[in-house]
Amino acid sequence: MTQKAAAELKFSLDTRIYPLEAIQAAAYAFTDRAFVRIAPEADASVAVRFKAKKSAKDVEALSDAFHNELLHESLRLRISAANQKLREYVVTKALVSAQEDSNTLPGVQADAPAPPEAEPSAPLVDAALEREIEALLAEIEKAEPGAGDPLGVSVPWQVKHEGKSAGGAPPAKKEP
Amino acid sequence: MSESAVAVEPSSFDPVRTGFFRFRRLGDRYLITNDFGRYRVLTDAEFRAYVGGALDRSAPLYGTLAKDGFIRDQLDFEGLAAAWRARHRFLWSGPSLHSIAPSGPGRAGMSLETAAAVADRVFESPSPALSIEFVGRPLANWPAVRLILDRARAKAASSGKELTLGLADDPSRLGDAELAALLSAGAEFRAVLPAAGASRAKSLRRLKAIAAKLRKAAAGFTVEAVVSRGARAGLEALVDECAALGARGILLKDLSPLERASPAGRKAACSPEEFLATYRAALERVLRLNSRRAFAEETARAFLGAILNEGGADSASLRSPGGEGLGELAYDRDGAIYSSVEALELGRCGDDSFRLADSSAGGYRAAVSSPSVRALAVASCLDNQPACASCAYAAYHGVSPVQSYVEQGDILGRMPTNTRCAIHKGILDLLFEKLQDEKNEMIFRGWLRQKGTGRPYPRP
Numbered sequence: 148m149t150q151k152a153a154a155e156l157k158f159s160l161d162t163r164i165y166p167l168e169a170i171q172a173a174a175y176a177f178t179d180r181a182f183v184r185i186a187p188e189a190d191a192s193v194a195v196r197f198k199a200k201k202s203a204k205d206v207e208a209l210s211d212a213f214h215n216e217l218l219h220e221s222l223r224l225r226i227s228a229a230n231q232k233l234r235e236y237v238v239t240k241a242l243v244s245a246q247e248d249s250n251t252l253p254g255v256q257a258d259a260p261a262p263p264e265a266e267p268s269a270p271l272v273d274a275a276l277e278r279e280i281e282a283l284l285a286e287i288e289k290a291e292p293g294a295g296d297p298l299g300v301s302v303p304w305q306v307k308h309e310g311k312s313a314g315g316a317p318p319a320k321k322e323p
Numbered sequence: 324m325s326e327s328a329v330a331v332e333p334s335s336f337d338p339v340r341t342g343f344f345r346f347r348r349l350g351d352r353y354l355i356t357n358d359f360g361r362y363r364v365l366t367d368a369e370f371r372a373y374v375g376g377a378l379d380r381s382a383p384l385y386g387t388l389a390k391d392g393f394i395r396d397q398l399d400f401e402g403l404a405a406a407w408r409a410r411h412r413f414l415w416s417g418p419s420l421h422s423i424a425p426s427g428p429g430r431a432g433m434s435l436e437t438a439a440a441v442a443d444r445v446f447e448s449p450s451p452a453l454s455i456e457f458v459g460r461p462l463a464n465w466p467a468v469r470l471i472l473d474r475a476r477a478k479a480a481s482s483g484k485e486l487t488l489g490l491a492d493d494p495s496r497l498g499d500a501e502l503a504a505l506l507s508a509g510a511e512f513r514a515v516l517p518a519a520g521a522s523r524a525k526s527l528r529r530l531k532a533i534a535a536k537l538r539k540a541a542a543g544f545t546v547e548a549v550v551s552r553g554a555r556a557g558l559e560a561l562v563d564e565c566a567a568l569g570a571r572g573i574l575l576k577d578l579s580p581l582e583r584a585s586p587a588g589r590k591a592a593c594s595p596e597e598f599l600a601t602y603r604a605a606l607e608r609v610l611r612l613n614s615r616r617a618f619a620e621e622t623a624r625a626f627l628g629a630i631l632n633e634g635g636a637d638s639a640s641l642r643s644p645g646g647e648g649l650g651e652l653a654y655d656r657d658g659a660i661y662s663s664v665e666a667l668e669l670g671r672c673g674d675d676s677f678r679l680a681d682s683s684a685g686g687y688r689a690a691v692s693s694p695s696v697r698a699l700a701v702a703s704c705l706d707n708q709p710a711c712a713s714c715a716y717a718a719y720h721g722v723s724p725v726q727s728y729v730e731q732g733d734i735l736g737r738m739p740t741n742t743r744c745a746i747h748k749g750i751l752d753l754l755f756e757k758l759q760d761e762k763n764e765m766i767f768r769g770w771l772r773q774k775g776t777g778r779p780y781p782r783p
Contacts, residue, residue: 175710176739178737216330218331218333223346225333225336226336234343237400237407240404245414301688301691302688
């Protein structure tokens, strides 16, 4: 139900349809064009007040665009939730493998665990993958006694390469 | 973005087949991107089929998306981890871009003793490839520039590090002796043109005189021009002129937040919409010129490096976490070390929030270990930014906490009302639009292969 007053619209949103996080994200995306207020209403419902920053004429069009954005933010949430563990696994694997190659930290095992099989039938990643990620993260923590600078970025060149040739430089390469 | 487009129903998403992606409307199509910098522009029907896991598995599109990590049950973990690592190699290398401002308005310049200390601090960075860029009217203190050039080259030779040198200043200040020294050191010159008027004409006259010498020495040079309200009208003619002089490219810049904050800056600054309209016309002019010879727009080239290179962005400002303090450092004439040129300029205005250390005390380790760098790292991590975490351009862009602090009073910034975000998003929209034409893509890839461009790009 929509009530119209001057340059302002007020409507209710069912949080069973649109998660609160999606409502907040959509509202944030519109802060360049509108003032948006979100307040709790009845159970599983929030009230959204929408006021155009520039022209009162804009408010209807903005409201339509806002509802489209709500759908897209809800979709983004689903994509993110379904793939979070897989993304964490890939990043953790990249971090561990880089440390092995650069040999800047002691105690990192050379053979990182093999990747898990993605379970085509499971909508979310299973417990085995979660254990895998935790093991990788534990390796990183175990390998770093200082904890504050796990990549050794604050260690000056001269200290890091004392007695070594320039060939021992970190693996980072510049673009040709 | 088409506001009237019919949105995609979240319930249509297939969590089994569809991998992680970010998306954005591009006209009547959808751009999808992922953490590995891979992208694809899909028609509305293709996008809906992809989201719903209904793509034809025998179609070439499916194979491409699977190869690029978009299909959840076809992920190549080894390959994708390597791709992620390649795009984030800067995490292991420390600051590679070192901007040095050896002079400043109305006060004493950098002493030779400080210049020597600054050169030494630069080489403490663990990065195997270093770029030294002289900024802020450096030619006003040539002795310090000369000392740093010589010392840096000697240290590069002894350490085996790759070194690139650049100097940005008004060409009217560049004498023949300084030009010869820059050429001899292999330093690239970036001609910074005044906004408009008589001083720009004088600078262009001098640039014409030295361009012949630069061409003869086969030394690439670029031109930097600020896009202000007063300079919009003549921008396409300026593009033509710079190309005719033999420049490798032109860098079209918006005013910085600090420049915008002054009364004169408020009058001169374009709105994001004005800037983008002017930028589009200039970029299209640049693309037309490329039918005859390679001539790049440098802001576009920085973004294109992030989009088209497997290794991601060379520009420290297009990374997450951002480059301030982690990928770049800036050194003021008194030896103070700041997280970036913008932080240094802020320091000159009396706000030392991002002053990290001093070249003569503490040096590199103190600078990168400072609490300010930690704060900048957290604030510039896109996963911590509500609008950026889901932005389709997250893999090709970074936030600038210092610029957000200047413009919005908060290092985390508020992207929907952030000028830099609006302009950069508009530029990326334009680039992805142009990339749909294969001819343009060939030109863009040519820019990335140009000789003498192996240095971190200028800050967009």
